[in-house]
Amino acid sequence: MNTQPRRRKISLISALAALAIALPLSLQVAAEGTATSTTAVVGPTQIVRVPTPTLSDRNRLAKLNLDFAGTVGRSAIDVVVDSAAVKTRLKRAGFTWTVVVEDVEAAEQERIRADKAYAAAKPGGSALPSGRTTYRTLADYEAEMATLVSRYPTQVRLLTLNHSSLEGRPIHGIEVGTAVNTDDGRPTFLVMGEHHAREWPSAEVTMEFAYDLLQTGTARTQNILDNARVVFVPVVNPDGFEVSRSGDYELKRKNCRLVDGQLPAPGACALRDNRPFGTDPNRNYGAKWGGPGSSFLVDSEIYAGAGPFSEPEVQNIRELISSRQVVGHISNHTYSALVLRPPGYAADGLAYDEELLRSLGDQMAAEMGYASIYGWQLYDTTGTTEDWSYSATGGLGFTFELGTNGFHPRFATVIPLYLGHTKKVPNGGIREALFIAAESAINNARHSVIEGSAPAGATLRLTKTFPTSTWSGSTFTDTLDDTMVVPASGSWTWHVNPSTRPAVAAANGTEAWTLTCGGQTLPVTVDRGELVNVGTLTC
C-alpha cells in the first residue's frame, strides 16, 4: 500500500536528515528550508475540537489521517493543527471545529511557569506516594527504579527488557512482590506508561502505584504483594520521551524510527525536519496489524511501522508478555477520560470475554469518573497493545486514557487524577482503579490454575505456539514460553492464562498448553476460572 510515494519520501527525508547532521549550521538552514515546503506552518500550532456525535463521524474523521490529541467522551475529537493543510482537510470533509488551545507552544510555556510555582509552593512534597511535585525526566525514572531496588531488595527487582531502544537506551522496568526473586507460579499484573512520548502522566501514575504497593503497608497492599508479581514499565518509549520531556518538541508522540529498517543517526530524532517521522508504538503490535485506524504513511502520527512488531520498544512488551503469565494489564495514555477494552476494531464484533471485560472496565472507570467502552465504540484502531495481548494470551488488558485537558497538563492536576476523592474525581481515582485491576489479577475466577506435585527445585515449562493474523491476512508465529521452579514442598500451583485463545473458544474449539518437566511432556487444557490438577510429575 502506498509503496511508491513512501519510498520516494524516505529517500528525500533520509538525505535531508543526513545533510542536517553532516553540514555546518549555515547550510542546515537551506536543508530545513527545502523541507518546510512540504509541511508549511501557518501561525502557531493549535488544538481544535471537532464535533463527532456518531460512530460514523468518528470513523470518517479517523480516516483523514490527522493527529488526534484526545476525545471529549465520544461527542468530539481534539485534533492537533500544525499546518494549514489540516484545516483544509477538515473543511473538505465537511467537519467544523472550535479552537480549544490557540497556541500550543504558549500554553506549554504557561504550564512550565505554573509547574515551577507549584513545586516552589510545596517544599514538603505533594500528597502523591512519592511526594513528587514535578514531572519526572527519564533520568528520574531510572534513578528511582534503582533506588526502589536497593531500598526493597526482597520485594523489587530490576528488569532490563530484551531490546534497547533505537537510540541505544536500555529499557527498564521493575517487578514488585513478596520474595520477588523466587520463580514461583504467581500471576503477573503489568502496568505500562509512555507508549506515546508526550503523554507524561501515563508514566507518573505507573510509578506512583509502585510506591503505593511498597510503602502503604495495609492488608490490601500485602495481599497483592503476596499473591501477584506486579511489573511496571513506566517508559516503554524512552527515545520519544526524551525528545518530548527534555528536548524541544513536547508534541513528540512516536518512537525514533525515522527510516524503516534503519537506526537513527545520533541526534537526528530531535531535529525539526524529522518531527513527522517515527513509528506509532501503539499501532505496531501484530494482531490485525495494518488495518483501520493505522496508516502506512511514514509521516502519519499513526504510522503502523514496516511490519508487525518491527519496533524494539514493542518487541520488548511482546516478549515480556509472552514469557510470563500476564493475566491482566493496564496501558496508560492521555487524554480522553476513557477506559478502553478490546477489541479496537469493529470487524470482529465483541470480545469472547466481553461480559467480564465490561464489568471490570466499568468498575475501574467508575473510580475515575470515566466512560467504559470497547475500543471501536470510539473509532476503529488496529495494532494496539491489548488487541494483540488479548488475542494471543486471553489476559485481560485495558487502555486508560487519563484526564481531559491535554497530553501533560499542569503537574498539580496529576495529583487528584491519581488520588481521587475530589469534586472532579469523586471516587478513588487511578489509584483505586489500579488496585481493582491488581485484585482482579489475583482472582482465580478470572484466570486459570494448574497444580500438581513434582521434585522440589525442578523447572516446569509451559509453552504454546500458534499463528496470529495481520489485517491483510498474512500470519506470523506467536510463541508463549514461561517457566516456574517447584518449591521445596514439592507441590506447585501455577496461575496462568486460559489454554484456549479467545477466538478459538468463540468458535467452540479448544487448545492446550504443553507442560514440560525434564523428559516429561503433557498437554493441559484449562478454562478461565478452572483449576486442573495434573497429579504427580516425575520429571
Ligand SMILES: [Zn+2]
Ligand atoms: Zn497514547
